[in-house]
Amino acid sequence: MVTHGLTRRFGSLTAVDHLDLEVPRSRVYGFLGPNGCGKSTTIRMLCGLLLPTEGDIRVLDLEIPRQAETLKRRIGYMTQSFSLYRDLSVTENLQFVANLFGLDRARTRRRLDELVQTYRLESLTAQLAGTLSGGQKQRLALAAAVLNEPELLFLDEPTSAVDPQSRRDFWAELFRLTEAGTTLLVSTHYMDEAERCHQLAILQEGRLMREGSPEQLKADLGALPLLVETDRPHAAELALADLPGVLSSAQIGATLRVLVDAEDTREPVTDRLRTQGIEARVSTTDPNLEDVFVAATQGGHRT
């Protein structure tokens, strides 16, 4: 999947701003970004559901939006909100989706049997979808999204409504799909989910800020994370707030994680804490994706 200069405007707002993307096959590609950065708008254009204002899109070697009808049969799409019928049972929902895709009876029966088993819905087939738990609804939504055995699956913030264990299970299912050859495009604002993607695009205000594997992005951070161990983390945070070169800081338990622009800023950090009478031990630490995200989206500005 490739885009060139992909742009979408809503009136005076540019929701997606000249995106150049290349998504490899059989991989999990993640869109990471804050609310409103254009993740859903991009996904909707890639699926052929929304027209771009400018730019070119090729998905599964089809030109989009011109060949969007052909594409629809080859992709799956799962949105953040539960989009199935609450007053139909699990089986009825899956049958309904199978009809939409025009699956014949034999294939419908085979797929329903497989999916109910894969997504652990056997004991729930007669239950109304509206009465399922969050994790069960999510498994049903995924079953519906892959019913037509899509080559490419779009998942727009798929785990926003489920607990951490269900999220881990869900990701195990996603990896099983990639092993079977499916390409996955997932949007998220959870760092732990982003960490699992093979390749990531970090978006802000519709623009691509960084792209690469989580390991590459961390290696190319272009900033230095520091750990400040102190009995007074909050006071330390305040003391460092206006120090030039400090990009962000976050209290994690008793320590303060501080992202600075370069090694040169380490000494001023130590000096500032000392002059303010805050006893602290300052050490460097390994970058994480949150650091990458902060460095990418703050572009050197202080919080």
Ligand SMILES: Nc1ncnc2c1ncn2[C@@H]1O[C@H](COP(=O)(O)OP(=O)(O)OP(=O)(O)O)[C@@H](O)[C@H]1O
């Ligand atoms: N149909 C629309 N009409 C007007 N503005 C829109 C429309 N759809 C999206 N937007 C705006 O475009 C911007 C990007 O929205 P989008 O839903 O793509 O962001 P997102 O990154 O998916 O956010 P979230 O994580 O909250 O879903 C937002 O400012 C949103 O208000």
